[in-house]
Each structure stands twice: as structure tokens, then as C-alpha cells.
Amino acid sequence: GGKIILAEGVKLHRDTVIQTAQSGSVRIGSMTDIQLRCHFSAFKGSICIGSGVMIAPNCSFFPYDHAIDPEMPIRKQSLVSKGDIIVEDDVWIGTGVIVMAGVTIGRGAVIGAGAVVTVDVPENAIAVGMPAVVKGYRQ
8 A cells, every 4th residue: 555654643432444555545634633533545535634634533533435337237336536635734624524536625615524525625714514614713
């Protein structure tokens, strides 16, 4: 698999899974706290988590998807990536959030519990919902 890099002071709580393969990698910045049962699956595409990030339990990060060619059985579809996942510094990600390929979550953003993040979230934004939409900004 690819590289996994954990900076100083990273806290990984129990049952957190970090997987890499093919061209994927995971990098987690200093003083980031990742709670129970989070899943980082970088089989194709990479995941870069900044410093001072708080990730609540049961969050998942997938920088890839499966192809869905109707002429081929689902089990034989290849992995495709729309780009890496980037979570900048000082972000708070609530319980049960799913972050998909090609997304950047800007510095200081807050992602509400249960959100599915499919597009970029600006700096200091507060985003909630499925799919996640910006509802306001930290002030």
C-alpha cells in the first residue's frame, strides 16, 4: 500500500482504520484528534488532514469511487478518483460525517453531524446535510 504519515501529537482512538493501496496515501497533521471508529480508505487518491483537526466518531473518508459501466459486472469495475481529500487546519468534523473524493474542507470549517461532503467547503464555513451545504460562517 501507500504511505501513512502521522505527525507529532496525533491521537487515534480505538477501532480507527487507515487503509492505503495503489496510488493512495494518508497524511495526518500534528495535534489532530481522531475519535472512535473512523475510517480512512485511500486505495486510490490520497487523504491529507491538517493540524489541530477534531474528527468525531464514525467518520469516513473515501478519495475514490467505483466505476459504474453498465456493460461490465459491478464486481469487476475499477476504482476511479475525482481527486484527493484535503482537510485544512483547525477543522471540526462532527459524528458520522462522510467526505468524498476531490473535496477540500477549508481552514476553520465546521461540518455538522451526519453530513455527506461532496463539494468544497470554504474557510470558516459551517456546512450540514446530505449533501452538505454551507449554512453560515464562524464569526
